[in-house]
Amino acid sequence: MRLHANLRLAFPYAAFQAAIFFTLGIYLPFWPLWLEEHGLGATEIAVLLAASAWLRILATPAFGLLADRWAYGRFLPHLLAAGALCTFGLFHYLHGFWALLPVQVLAICLFHPLIPLSDSRSMAAVRIHGLDYGRIRLWGSLAFILASSAGGWLIADSASDVILLLIMIGLGFCLLTASLLPYGGTAPRKFEMSGLSSLMANRDFLAFLAAAALLQSSHALYYGFGSIYWRSTGFDETTIGLFWAIGVIAEIAFFAYGAFFLKRFGTKGLLLLAGLAGCIRWSLTPVLPLAETTLLLQCLHAFTYAAAHLGAMHFISAHTPSTLAATAQTLYAALTGGLAMGGMLFLAGPLYDTLQGQAYFIMSLLSLAGVIAVIALPASSDHKEVP
Numbered sequence: 001m002r003l004h005a006n007l008r009l010a011f012p013y014a015a016f017q018a019a020i021f022f023t024l025g026i027y028l029p030f031w032p033l034w035l036e037e038h039g040l041g042a043t044e045i046a047v048l049l050a051a052s053a054w055l056r057i058l059a060t061p062a063f064g065l066l067a068d069r070w071a072y073g074r075f076l077p078h079l080l081a082a083g084a085l086c087t088f089g090l091f092h093y094l095h096g097f098w099a100l101l102p103v104q105v106l107a108i109c110l111f112h113p114l115i116p117l118s119d120s121r122s123m124a125a126v127r128i129h130g131l132d133y134g135r136i137r138l139w140g141s142l143a144f145i146l147a148s149s150a151g152g153w154l155i156a157d158s159a160s161d162v163i164l165l166l167i168m169i170g171l172g173f174c175l176l177t178a179s180l181l182p183y184g185g186t187a188p189r190k191f192e193m194s195g196l197s198s199l200m201a202n203r204d205f206l207a208f209l210a211a212a213a214l215l216q217s218s219h220a221l222y223y224g225f226g227s228i229y230w231r232s233t234g235f236d237e238t239t240i241g242l243f244w245a246i247g248v249i250a251e252i253a254f255f256a257y258g259a260f261f262l263k264r265f266g267t268k269g270l271l272l273l274a275g276l277a278g279c280i281r282w283s284l285t286p287v288l289p290l291a292e293t294t295l296l297l298q299c300l301h302a303f304t305y306a307a308a309h310l311g312a313m314h315f316i317s318a319h320t321p322s323t324l325a326a327t328a329q330t331l332y333a334a335l336t337g338g339l340a341m342g343g344m345l346f347l348a349g350p351l352y353d354t355l356q357g358q359a360y361f362i363m364s365l366l367s368l369a370g371v372i373a374v375i376a377l378p379a380s381s382d383h384k385e386v387p
Contacts (some may be wrong), residue, residue: 008128012180013122014139019177020114021140023170025147029227029244030155035161044097046349049224052108053342057334059109064330067117077117081174084110088168121181123317133313134258141252145245152241172249205319207377211271213340214370218278218363219357220344225352233289243294246303254306256270270311271374277303286357
């Protein structure tokens with residue numbers, strides 16, 4: 001009976017995660033290809049991706065504050081999904097870098113806050129109902145696999161505009177599943193800076209943000225130019241989609257047993273595993289460009305991403321008051337996925353133009369810096385909470 005009840009409680013959160021990551025499973029591996037086939041060069045693609053990442057630094061925490069403090073904040077996922085759907089539709093009518101730039105920025109500023117907002121709602125359910133976050137999040141990863149593998153197959157035999165169509169279908173599902181989310185949060189309160197200030201004054205939390213930023217930004221070349229690099233080495237779109245899918249299969253396996261890993265290693269240990277795996281993965285990517293070795297290296301995504309993400313979610317939950325849950329999640333997303341990732345995406349274009357696959361060695365150095373930053377975290381950081 002309890003298992004049935006847990007499945008029923010977890011379904012809305014898992015469905016929303018699945019819709020978001022289906023969309024992301026098309027956007028991440030194939031959107032750079034859409035931009036390239038519409039006449040943009042590597043540097044222009046890098047600027048487009050970086051600009052949207054930078055500007056969502058401001059947009060994402062602002063939406064988090066709205067979710068925590070606005071009386072109708074529970075409807076924010078609906079509004080963001082609808083806005084992103086309409087904005088992506090504009091790409092069909094636009095051409096050229098300067099026309100695409102503002103639409104790219106707006107589209108991502110509307111879409112990406114859905115990710116930390118879904119995590120915030122999911123972690124609230126974890127605290128209230130004792131659900132397993134990893135088991136919820138793995139449905140997002142499964143949807144990513146479906147999108148990246150099936151998307152590669154469809155795109156290989158179709159015009160590039162199929163990429164845009166699939167993204168819009170995914171956003172339509174985001175809008176639909178947002179309506180399933182229960183609202184179990186507390187009533188919005190008048191905003192007070194004291195809670196946010198205590199969060200930002202917590203040295204453990206700030207050190208965690210620095211470590212997480214290094215670990216996440218080490219994926220910048222992979223996210224921005226991974227597909228383009230693989231295609232330059234002779235792989236077709238179907239194989240590229242398979243590479244992305246294998247990485248996420250490994251990620252799913254980790255999330256399925258995330259509770260075990262969390263209990264065994266703690267949040268700090270998970271972040272350390274992520275950094276060490278990144279040193280290996282990015283160092284060997286340009287050295288071993290064969291299909292078999294690429295598939296093996298993609299399995300390390302279980303650690304470079306999934307271990308880091310699971311550790312980060314539980315760290316934030318332990319260090320954040322419930323009244324600032326969405327704010328903390330969106331702040332984390334803005335600083336790691338916006339400031340750090342945006343900076344590295346901006347550099348990824350010139351780096352890839354100059355070094356091609358050798359630029360992955362720079363990503364390995366970022367992972368090494370992340371390892372050092374994690375080691376510097378105090379051992380007690382697994383247990384402290386923000387007052």
